[in-house]
Amino acid sequence: MDLDAVRTFVAAAEAGQFQQAAAALSITQQAVSKRIAALERDLDVRLFTRTARGAGLTIDGQAFLPHARELLRVAERADASVRPGRRALRVDVVNRRIVTAGLLQDFYRIHPGTELDVVTLDTDVDGAIAAVEAGTIDVTFHGVPAQQRLPGAIRAVRVIDEPHQLLVGPGHPLACARAVTPWQLAGHRIRMPGLDARGEVAAYYDELATAFGVTIDVIGPVFGNEALLAEIAGSSDLATLVGEGSRYLWPDSYDLRRIPIRDPAPVYPMSLIWRGDNPHPALIELRRYLDSRRPDSPDTNIWIPKWEQRAASRS
Numbered sequence: 001m002d003l004d005a006v007r008t009f010v011a012a013a014e015a016g017q018f019q020q021a022a023a024a025l026s027i028t029q030q031a032v033s034k035r036i037a038a039l040e041r042d043l044d045v046r047l048f049t050r051t052a053r054g055a056g057l058t059i060d061g062q063a064f065l066p067h068a069r070e071l072l073r074v075a076e077r078a079d080a081s082v083r084p085g086r087r088a089l090r091v092d093v094v095n096r097r098i099v100t101a102g103l104l105q106d107f108y109r110i111h112p113g114t115e116l117d118v119v120t121l122d123t124d125v126d127g128a129i130a131a132v133e134a135g136t137i138d139v140t141f142h143g144v145p146a147q148q149r150l151p152g153a154i155r156a157v158r159v160i161d162e163p164h165q166l167l168v169g170p171g172h173p174l175a176c177a178r179a180v181t182p183w184q185l186a187g188h189r190i191r192m193p194g195l196d197a198r199g200e201v202a203a204y205y206d207e208l209a210t211a212f213g214v215t216i217d218v219i220g221p222v223f224g225n226e227a228l229l230a231e232i233a234g235s236s237d238l239a240t241l242v243g244e245g246s247r248y249l250w251p252d253s254y255d256l257r258r259i260p261i262r263d264p265a266p267v268y269p270m271s272l273i274w275r276g277d278n279p280h281p282a283l284i285e286l287r288r289y290l291d292s293r294r295p296d297s298p299d300t301n302i303w304i305p306k307w308e309q310r311a312a313s314r315s
Contacts, residue, residue, distance in 0.1 A: 003075055005039040006068045008032055009047060013065050017054035088115035089282040092128060092140035095120060097225070099162050099245030100141040100270065107289045114282045124199025125273075129154055132273055138283055139274040143200040145307035153275050159290040160270040161302070163244045163261070167229075170255040171236040179260045182303065186213040191232070191240050194222035200307075207305045208266055216241075229254060243268065264303040 012021040012032060022029040040047050047061035057065065093100040101118070108116060121128060125142040132140055133151050144156045166185065168175050174184065195218045196202055209216050225248065232238050233254035242248065242258065250256055272290060274283060 001042065001071070002035070002038065003071065005035040005042075006071050008035040009039055009061075010065070010068050010072060012036060012048065012055055013057055013061065013068075016056070087280075088117040089139070089280050089286070090117040090119060090137045091286075092119050092121045092131070092137045094128075094141055097247050099160060099243050102245050102247060103160070103290065103293065104286075106293075107286055110289065111282075111285055114285065116282070124196070124201070126199065129273060132275055135275075138278055138280060139272055139286065141270045141272060143204060143269055143305075143308070144271045144273070145200055145203065145305075147307065148200075153277055154273060155276045156271040156273045157287075158269050158308075159272045159294065161304075162268045162270060163302075164241050164266045164268070165244055166239055166259040166261055167232060167242045167248075168239045168257050168259065169233045169235055170257070171234075172239060172257075173236075174239070174259060175257050177259055179262045181263045182208075182212040182214065182261055182266055185239075185261075186215075188214075188239055189237050190214060190216045191228065191238050192216050192218055193220050193228065194218070203307065204268055204305050207307075208303075211303065226250075229256065232256065262301070264301050267302045267304050269304055269308045 008021060008025060008027075008031075011024050012018055015021045015024060018032045018036070019029050022032045025032070036048065043060075043064070045060040045064075046058050047064060048055040049058055091104055093104055095101065096118075104116070104118065108114060119137065121131060121137070121140065123131070125144060125148060128137075128140040128142050129148075129150065131137050133154055141160065144150075144158075150156060166174065166180055174180055174188070177184075192205075195205060195216065197218070205216055208214060228240060229248065229250045232240060233250070233256055244260075272287065274287075
């Protein structure tokens with residue numbers, strides 16, 4: 001069905017005159033008549049009765065009008081779903097608890113009119129890049145090792161340096177420390193059940209553990225973050241690592257402590273990944289916002305994985 005003809009029919013029905021419909025659509029009255037006639041042929045019914053006062057709907061025209069309006073609404077929604085600037089920007093934040101979700105929420109507070117579709121893809125950097133390349137998502141956040149293959153259309157820029165904190169209960173030996181060094185974590189039980197064994201996340205924690213003699217326990221069933229927090233709260237030797245920007249909630253009775261890790265501060269570097277030919281205006285605004293959140297003078301006393309150091313030395 002010709003949507004221009006349907007749009008013309010609705011305009012004529014609402015105006016009650018072909019001349020007014022022509023003015024509203026910026027076409028000639030003759031074009032209105034031709035479109036209506038073509039639509040009547042397609043439907044094999046008369047939609048209007050012509051009178052001296054204008055054009056009135058027939059019974060069939062009255063029956064068709066609400067469906068015609070719905071056709072136009074559906075067409076508008078279909079157009080908006082794929083047109084950059086009208087459809088929502090689809091952003092993979094990886095995990096709704098981590099810094100990426102918090103930054104995106106801050107961005108939305110500054111740009112409340114921006115349409116966002118926030119998703120979490122269960123994949124490593126390879127899968128995320130493939131999703132961006134295929135157009136499944138517009139952008140994602142991941143660590144990008146130096147050896148990572150980037151297809152020609154894909155762009156990646158480091159936008160987040162996420163420091164780690166030690167999360168312990170009140171009975172832990174380090175509970176009263178104002179800060180700890182990564183060397184002090186050696187010999188302590190760092191529990192991270194469900195830590196991804198694939199891709200850049202696994203590579204990062206493997207290198208961190210090797211660099212500072214830290215043992216990260218990933219063995220055992222995963223009962224969820226709430227269960228792990230409860231376990232840490234009641235333990236005198238259990239701890240875990242969390243990102244500085246990660247968001248967790250627990251009862252006051254747990255008395256959990258988030259302790260900065262410094263000298264050096266282990267930092268997980270994350271890049272924004274997108275297609276270079278993606279013209280979505282919200283993507284441009286998001287990139288500007290993330291750039292504005294980067295510190296002007298980053299702390300030099302940090303530890304980052306060797307793959308990020310190699311990437312920096314090549315750029």
